[in-house]
Amino acid sequence: MYTAEMLELIKVVEQTREKRMSETFPRINVEEKNKLLRGFHPDYMDGAMRPVQLGPNKGDALPHEHVDILESRSWVDPADVDLEKIDFDVDVLVIGGGGAGTSAAIMAAEGGADVLMATKLRHGDANTMMAEGGIQAADKENDSPPIHYLDVMGGGGFLNIPELVSALVSDAPICIEWLENFGAMFSKFPDGTMNTIHGGGTSRRRMHFAHDYTGAEIMRTLRDEARNRGVKVLEFAPAVELLKDDQGQVAGAILYNMETEKYYIVRAKAVIMATGGSGRLHINESPTTNHYGATADGIIMSYRAGAKLAFLNATQFHPTGVAFPEQVVGQLVTEKVRGLGAQLVNIEGEQFFYPLETRDAVSSAIIRECRERGKGLTVPSGSGVWLDSPMIDIIHGKGTVQEELPAMFRMFDNFGIKMDETPIIIYPTLHYQNGGVLINDKAETEIEGLYIAGECAGGVHGRNRLMGNSLLDILVFGRRAGMNAAEKIKNVKVGKLNLEHAAEYNQELDKLGLNERVSPILIPDYRYKISG
Amino acid sequence: MPEEKMVNIYIMNKQYEVPAGVTIMKAMEFAGYQFVRGCGCRGGFCGACGTVYRKPGDFRLRSGLACQLQAEEGMYLAQIPFYPANRSTYDLQELTPELSTILTHYPEVTRCLGCNQCTKICPQGLDVMDYIAAAQRGDVEKAAHMSFDCIMCGLCVSRCPAEIVHYNVGILCRRLYGRHIIPKAEHLAKRVEEIKSGKFDGELNDLMGKSQEELTKIYDDRDMEQ
Secondary structure (H helix, E strand, C coil): CCCHHHHHHHHHHHHHHHHHHCCCCCCCCHHHHHHHHHHHCHHHCCCCEEECCCCCCCCCEEEHHHHHHHCCECCCCHHHCCCCCCCEEEEEEEECCCHHHHHHHHHHHHCCCCEEEECCCCCCCCHHHHCCCCEECCCCCCCCHHHHHHHHHHHCCCCCCHHHHHHHHHHHHHHHHHHHHCCCCCCECCCCCECEECCCCCCCCCEECCCCCHHHHHHHHHHHHHHHCCCEEECCCCEEEEEEECCCCEEEEEEECCCCCCEEEEEEEEEEECCCCCHHHCHHHCCECCCCCCCCHHHHHHHHCCCCEECCCCEEEEEEEECCCHHHCCCECCCHHHHCCCCEECCCCCECCCCCCCHHHHHHHHHHHHHCCCCCEEECCEEEEEECCCHHHHHHCCCHHHHHCHHHHHHHHCCCCCCCCCCEEEEEEEEEECCEEECCCCCECCCCCEEECHHHEECCCCCCCCCCCHHHHHHHHHHHHHHHHHHHHHHCCCCCEECHHHHHHHHHHHHHCCCCCECCCCCCCCCCCCCC | CCCCCEEEEEECCEEEEEECCCEHHHHHHHHCCCCCCCCCCCCCCCCCCEEEEECCCCCCCEEEECCCCECCCCCEEEECCCCCCCCCCCCHHHCCCCHHHHHHHCHHHHHCCCCCHHHHHCCCCCCHHHHHHHHHCCCHHHHHHHCCCCCCCCHHHHHCCCCCCHHHHHHHHHHHHHHHHCCCCHHHHHHHHHHHCCCCHHHHHHHHCCCHHHHHHHHHHCCCCC
């Protein structure tokens, strides 16, 4: 419920609405964007990062929260672990039960592999489930994978790895068709044509969606399909360390049953790491849109095994996190709200930025509006600006907000705010890990036997991912990891298991005097405070 | 956060003082819980944190999601993080979107007593009983649309005297509708064929070979669909 003061300020937004609705705020060019980012994006703020002191990326400056995880000891004392007693002996171990892991498991099983999926929480507990706005694919007449390619590269600052982007855009329609065959309920016209809209940084309307439950619809459909196909799943059993064999290839993992506190040894001919992102590390002390389990587990396990990281110094802040009410601060307000026409408005009722620029730019512009220009609103958590959501019903007809954004409407309505009648207050929130473990277009790392898919991987999105390309990424590289691993294991013989890489990593930490912390942290600790 | 005002809540019969108005999830953490089960997306999408509660002097059983529900004085609550459910296995491609399919996989839908407890407890506010009624009639399309916002938390299942697993009926109907009722997208099938035939390979290879400067210029000059 808004305060009396906020209700007064809403009148200002209403007064300028009619005039604003006929205005298109000008886009910015690449040079202007770079200047804006350097001035206001959290990635460029002094003191946000420090160099990591060991491992394949030694010397690279990364966010403190990531470095803390990387400069941590293994969960297990390698000397104490009996690797002779194998609990699960499989072809492919998939670590992570979100969209990437489930896609990988389905395709590895289809390729004939005996698959085990181990996941930290429930199958489907993942950022995938929370992705609201949509998924990109260039499948309309006026669009093409090359046009999509250019949008992706521009979004990422032209630093994305070309072969990964090519894979992303080329597989996109194939993935949408895959989901269509699984019965995923995309929003369609009666003749079957996909309903598609714009997202930030898209030059064509290629955002496919399922109301604002797009990720949830994809996740539950994939999970249902995996269950129908009998994929074995261990829930509440996260991996805490990778295993290698005497050839140096990744050959399994140690799982930890979070309920019984028992460890399991898994031997596998290939491992697919699909543990997702890291929002729960609260980089830059930011609230986050992310799932409870987003704690960068796969990053540290892969890093100890020798895999190189890319773009982990690029963190995505989603422009529109909830800034009010306080109870849900930091939660996601989908970009689809802007895709449907809502403008960003300051305290004086002025539009101050093109609403569908790339996320890094829009977030920076909002921070600038509040910090430098002093035209933000004051809320209990700090600052915010208006997102003029009532414009949507004015543009598309009454009832559109409730029909197209049921989850958003429900969330605000729960706190007495009708977003189809009054604007909402937003501020950038920690949303996505743009980088991760470096992969190639087969989802392979430089470490034999280790595949990475989804948010845990790096290189696809450069320094900034576009909306609708993460649901796409998890499918494209999840499927590729699954297919390639299934092929690979036909010629793999696993030797004697060992934990030498973890032991060496621990020794290196000892030498550096960094032996206090342990990682992966698995779950955040919010006890005795109000957080998260 | 209005931390000056505190309220007492009872988590599984133990009293804790927590800030008024915070979500039950944050209140439980404030009280000292670190969740393993009963916490997922923390944003109302995943169904991990179904919660039932009563208020003082009121016989009614109420429900909500711990991540959305706000703490109030005297709330007496428990989470239901898991509830056993029957699930049928099927090959979607082989099914037909009709009544016999639903009755083959979930014959128990016909046992519905019309008590409406499923609808009453649904934290999403769905008309659960009505979508089960649609499924009973073989109206797959209606059941698919009506159940679309289901987050599969399982609270309906915990209350059903007919032992129906509503959310599994719902996803069967949605997948039947998505695969077998709404037409396939022709433009999508066409594009997939074009990609497999290599139609865009040349153009993509050309772009992949371009320098950052060249790409920047093409990007700034690209035309935008309105």
